[in-house]
Structure formats: structure tokens, C-alpha cells
Amino acid sequence: MLPESYLSPLHLPFNQSSLGNAFAFRAPDRDPGTDGSWLLLRGAELAVVAREGSLSLPAGALPAGVDRAQALYIGEWQGAPCRVVPFEPGVELPPEIELCGLTSQWPQVSIALLSLGGLAYQVLYWHANSRFCSRCGTEQEWLPGEWGKGCQGCGSHHFPHIHPCIIVVVRRHGEILMTRKAEWQAGRYSLVAGFLDMGECLEEAVVREVREETGVEVENVRYVGSQSWPFPSQLMTGFVADYAGGEIRVEEKELEDARWFPVDDLPKLPPKRSISRYLIDNYKDRD
Ligand SMILES: [Zn+2]
Numbered sequence: 001m002l003p004e005s006y007l008s009p010l011h012l013p014f015n016q017s018s019l020g021n022a023f024a025f026r027a028p029d030r031d032p033g034t035d036g037s038w039l040l041l042r043g044a045e046l047a048v049v050a051r052e053g054s055l056s057l058p059a060g061a062l063p064a065g066v067d068r069a070q071a072l073y074i075g076e077w078q079g080a081p082c083r084v085v086p087f088e089p090g091v092e093l094p095p096e097i098e099l100c101g102l103t104s105q106w107p108q109v110s111i112a113l114l115s116l117g118g119l120a121y122q123v124l125y126w127h128a129n130s131r132f133c134s135r136c137g138t139e140q141e142w143l144p145g146e147w148g149k150g151c152q153g154c155g156s157h158h159f160p161h162i163h164p165c166i167i168v169v170v171r172r173h174g175e176i177l178m179t180r181k182a183e184w185q186a187g188r189y190s191l192v193a194g195f196l197d198m199g200e201c202l203e204e205a206v207v208r209e210v211r212e213e214t215g216v217e218v219e220n221v222r223y224v225g226s227q228s229w230p231f232p233s234q235l236m237t238g239f240v241a242d243y244a245g246g247e248i249r250v251e252e253k254e255l256e257d258a259r260w261f262p263v264d265d266l267p268k269l270p271p272k273r274s275i276s277r278y279l280i281d282n283y284k285d286r287d
Pocket of ligand 1: 133134135136137138151152153154155156
């Protein structure tokens with residue numbers, strides 16, 4: 001159900017553009033209290049209902065065993081309030097509800113629902129991990145009208161932590177540099193990627209990560225675009241770079257393999273909904 005290709009990284013799933021005009025992000029304390037739809041999440045699985053040939057969010061009464069007190073308002077979806085509620089594996093869902101894996105290879109929902117589910121996942125993750133002040137340990141409360149919390153003890157304000165990462169397609173005369181981790185599906189490769197270090201700009205992180213993971217030196221590092229990756233809270237920034245020297249030396253703590261692949265004979269690739277695949281499809285052999 002997801003698109004076969006994307007016009008630009010802006011249009012990838014999990015970026016807010018994918019929600020179109022159907023969603024307005026609002027602060028949790030702005031809940032109008034009226035009925036709306038539910039983003040019911042069990043880990044990274046979203047509850048959906050088949051209605052008139054397409055999948056949508058459940059509305060009305062919550063399934064037995066789902067705690068209404070845990071509902072968190074996140075905004076308006078299709079003109080009505082939308083609330084996130086986590087639920088436990090033990091809860092028995094009514095037969096009309098199906099679960100969609102938000103990180104599965106082929107999620108069977110629209111790009112808008114997938115992206116909304118991702119946002120809900122990220123919101124719940126931060127909510128659960130920010131109950132207490134990281135400075136003094138006192139319980140926190142929502143700041144009025146914001147996605148932020150204030151400490152009742154020391155007065156600090158805390159906001160969602162979003163972690164920048166880089167991901168890069170490195171090119172060398174008709175080949176690209178790809179890596180794989182041992183836990184991935186057999187034969188599947190992806191691009192060099194990693195978290196930004198303190199005191200580093202994104203381009204510096206690209207050079208360092210490629211060097212650390214593969215021993216290869218790169219030049220002409222150019223930014224392409226970015227994708228929100230809400231599992232749990234990354235921003236993937238995509239780059240293209242050119243080979244500048246060095247032989248492959250695999251960083252064995254993190255990787256099982258790293259090698260150059262000819263662009264007309266690539267291995268199993270990441271799914272099209274990811275910026276890694278966008279970079280491979282669009283930058284493997286041209287700018
Ligand atoms: Zn505090």
C-alpha cells in the first residue's frame with residue numbers, strides 16, 4: 001500500500017508531510033475531551049480496522065483491558081481528536097481489529113497511517129522516559145501548550161530527545177560501498193550509518209563513520225535530505241560521498257561484512273520506505 005517510489009526525501013514515510021492535511025499536531029494538554037479515534041499501540045504494532053475496503057483507526061469504546069487513563073491526546077486526525085494509548089500483550093482485541101507492524105518490511109497500511117503510528121510510538125517512548133526529572137529525580141508535569149515537561153522540584157524544563165544520525169552512499173567508479181550486520185536477513189546489505197558525536201557536524205560524522213566502519217576515506221560529502229525515524233527517536237540525515245582512498249577493513253565489533261558492489265549487481269536492499277533505499281536508488285550512479 002506504500003508508494004513504489006518517492007519524489008524527494010521529504011515525501012518518505014514518518015516525515016510529517018506524509019500526513020498531509022489530515023493531521024494537526026497539538027500539545028497533549030489541549031485535549032478538547034470530545035470523541036475521536038485511537039492510536040492503540042502494542043510496542044511497535046498499531047491497531048487498525050478494515051472499513052469500506054481500507055484500513056483506518058479504531059474509534060468509539062476502547063477494547064476491554066485498555067486503560068483509558070493512559071490515553072494521551074496528540075492532535076486532530078481527519079477533523080477529530082486523536083489519542084495514543086499503549087496496551088499490553090495480554091489484552092484480547094475484538095475480531096475487527098488487526099495489528100500492523102510499523103517496522104515490518106511491507107506494512108499493510110497507508111503512508112499516512114504508518115507515519116501517524118510512528119509519531120505515536122515516538123511520543124509514547126518519550127512520555128514513558130521522561131516521567132522524572134533527569135536532574136533531580138522529581139516527577140514532571142506537562143508544560144502548558146507544549147510538547148515539553150517541567151520539573152516540580154528544581155524547575156528544569158525537558159523536551160523530547162531526538163538523535164541525529166548520518167547515512168551515506170559512497171561511490172567509486174560504478175560501485176557503491178555497502179555493509180551488513182550479522183543479525184540481518186541473509187544476503188541483505190545497507191549503507192554506512194551512525195550517530196553524531198558531541199562537537200561534530202554532520203559532514204564530519206559521515207567521514208568518521210565511513211572510516212571507522214570500513215577503513216575507507218571519502219570526499220565531496222553532500223547532503224541529500226532527511227527522514228524522521230521514530231524507532232525510538234532518530235533523525236536520519238542522508239548524504240552522498242565519493243571514494244577518496246583506502247582499502248576495506250571491516251569494523252568487526254559492529255559489522256559482519258563491508259564491500260563494494262557494482263551498481264548493476266546489488267545485493268538484497270533495504271525497503272523502499274527508508275532513506276537508505278532512497279539514496280541507493282537515486283544517487284548510486286548520478287548526482
Ligand atoms: Zn528537577
